[in-house]
Amino acid sequence: MPLIIIIVLLSALKYFEFGPLENLSWWWIVGLFAIAFLWFEFGERMLGLDKRKAHEQLEKARKDRVKKTFK
Template sequence: MPLIIAIVLLSALRYFEVGPVADLSWWWIIGLFAVAFVWFEFGERLFGLDKRKADEQLERARKERVSKTFKK
């Protein structure tokens, strides 16, 4: 997520020509888009981060169901 925020921030600064980012080539920003794409398509799957997030959400939902059931 920090990578996406950096890309959006750099794109906005470059578009509005603010500060030293005004002279930055658009190719650097497009390169960051490519890095983000590769990370989210392949990197997360390679390291199992996508499954871990899904497992954590399922575990959290299970714990909430159990706590609601036994609070009565």
């Protein structure tokens, strides 16, 4: 997620031609978007990070239900 925030920030700075980014090519920004897309589409799946996050959320919800039930 920090990667997306950085890309959006860089895009805004480039659009408003702020500081040293006014001379930066848009292809660098588009390249970063492509890298982010490839990471979230393929990289996380290959490393199993998407399943791990989903499992952690389900486990937290289960523990919260158990805690609420026995209090």
